[in-house]
Amino acid sequence: xxxxxxxxxxxxxxxxxxxxxxxxxxxxxxxxxxxxxxxxxxxxxxxxxxxxxxxxxxxxxxxxxxxxxxxxxxxxxxxxxxxxxxxxxxxxxxxxxxxxxxxxxxxxxxxxxxxxxxxxxxxxxxxxxxxxxxxxxxxxxxxxxxxxxxxxxxxxxxxxxxxxxxxxxxxxxxxxxxxxxxxxxxxxxxxxxxxxxxxxxxxxxxxxxxxxxxxxxxxxxxxxxxxxxxxxxxxxxxxxxxxxxxxxxxxxxxxx
Amino acid sequence: xxxxxxxxxxxxxxxxxxxxxxxxxxxxxxxxxxxxxxxxxxxxxxxxxxxxxxxxxxxxxxxxxxxxxxxxxxxxxxxxxxxxxxxxxxxxxxxxxxxxxxxxxxxxxxxxxxxxxxxxxxxxxxxxxxxxxxxxxxxxxxxxxxxxxxxxxxxxxxxxxxxxxxxx
Numbered sequence: 001x002x003x004x005x006x007x008x009x010x011x012x013x014x015x016x017x018x019x020x021x022x023x024x025x026x027x028x029x030x031x032x033x034x035x036x037x038x039x040x041x042x043x044x045x046x047x048x049x050x051x052x053x054x055x056x057x058x059x060x061x062x063x064x065x066x067x068x069x070x071x072x073x074x075x076x077x078x079x080x081x082x083x084x085x086x087x088x089x090x091x092x093x094x095x096x097x098x099x100x101x102x103x104x105x106x107x108x109x110x111x112x113x114x115x116x117x118x119x120x121x122x123x124x125x126x127x128x129x130x131x132x133x134x135x136x137x138x139x140x141x142x143x144x145x146x147x148x149x150x151x152x153x154x155x156x157x158x159x160x161x162x163x164x165x166x167x168x169x170x171x172x173x174x175x176x177x178x179x180x181x182x183x184x185x186x187x188x189x190x191x192x193x194x195x196x197x198x199x200x201x202x203x204x205x206x207x208x209x210x211x212x213x214x215x216x217x218x219x220x221x222x223x224x225x226x227x228x229x230x231x232x233x234x235x236x237x238x239x240x241x242x243x244x245x246x247x248x249x250x251x252x253x254x255x256x
Numbered sequence: 257x258x259x260x261x262x263x264x265x266x267x268x269x270x271x272x273x274x275x276x277x278x279x280x281x282x283x284x285x286x287x288x289x290x291x292x293x294x295x296x297x298x299x300x301x302x303x304x305x306x307x308x309x310x311x312x313x314x315x316x317x318x319x320x321x322x323x324x325x326x327x328x329x330x331x332x333x334x335x336x337x338x339x340x341x342x343x344x345x346x347x348x349x350x351x352x353x354x355x356x357x358x359x360x361x362x363x364x365x366x367x368x369x370x371x372x373x374x375x376x377x378x379x380x381x382x383x384x385x386x387x388x389x390x391x392x393x394x395x396x397x398x399x400x401x402x403x404x405x406x407x408x409x410x411x412x413x414x415x416x417x418x419x420x421x422x423x424x
Contacts, residue, residue: 040407043397046399050314051312051314052314054315055314130346131343131347132313134346134424135423
């Protein structure tokens with residue numbers, strides 16, 4: 001598909017948003033490697049991290065084919081203001097309940113997004129979406145299992161999961177910050193829109209949280225954590241980027 | 257080393273040669289049987305273009321496999337070749353050949369069950385034990401030592417085992 005200048009810009013912004021979310025939550029998940037509460041969880045978080053970082057790579061490669069720098073340069077040399085990720089993914093890993101709840105809310109949004117994108121007019125992205133949704137199915141399975149187990153296990157685990165939900169919910173709403181190009185992407189049949197995605201997401205997670213006896217905070221009373229998609233980030237992103245890119249920046253020309 | 261007159265090289269010759277290129281992590285299954293070789297194109301000038309697709313998008317072995325395929329072509333005497341990786345026809349576990357399924361078993365892995373295009377997560381429960389054949393097994397975790405494997409436990413023969421997990 002041939003894009004005019006504005007369409008080109010719209011598609012690039014959209015791809016950055018998707019890939020940046022995946023890279024940053026992938027990096028955060030990898031921080032559990034060696035620290036997981038039991039070996040299976042250590043492996044689960046590490047595998048999910050590997051999936052998400054691998055997935056971001058192929059989206060960055062589409063951007064490269066559209067004239068952006070190569071994937072490593074894109075990932076390791078931009079500063080926070082040039083990242084388009086949501087605040088949800090930037091936060092430190094916290095306690096395990098926080099990381100589990102963040103993944104639960106993120107994975108479902110991500111899975112539904114790629115289901116929608118499987119028929120996107122951005123054909124390279126549609127190929128990836130078909131592939132990714134099969135992989136992310138294992139991520140949502142992992143999240144669903146733990147949300148339910150810990151939601152129902154005992155008073156302490158329930159209280160901790162409820163607190164984690166209360167802390168992450170407005171951050172998760174920030175995933176769905178609408179782009180200035182929303183209408184254009186919709187008209188191009190590239191992406192239906194964040195609002196439609198948020199509605200599907202809410203319908204999906206509601207019964208799962210209810211079956212775990214967790215109470216969903218009232219959306220109307222919450223201020224969604226917007227800003228990430230426009231380059232305004234939490235204080236946590238820049239230190240993460242500094243650490244993530246430290247080795248690359250030592251010698252960007254190095255052969256690996 | 258086989259000698260093939262390059263003028264007459266066929267798709268079959270190439271697939272036969274690539275059947276000797278084994279998965280770097282599971283040495284009992286070839287890249288052909290794994291189903292990741294999606295296209296073999298031979299140009300009028302006898303140049304060869306191979307299209308491969310990764311099992312998992314985060315698979316760290318894909319570059320290695322590209323190089324192994326390229327090395328095999330060079331060994332055959334094909335000097336003008338290209339190996340590309342795309343997702344146009346994404347891989348799924350139904351693409352593993354019957355010989356490939358046997359190869360997985362030989363490595364001690366339970367093969368993925370065939371699916372109808374959509375993997376229901378329930379098929380991860382009650383996977384057939386590769387040691388004793390029982391289905392009285394329990395899924396321990398859907399994540400294993402590599403992205404493509406899940407971990408299980410057999411309640412009959414009391415062995416832990418891994419499955420090459422189904423993906424749609």
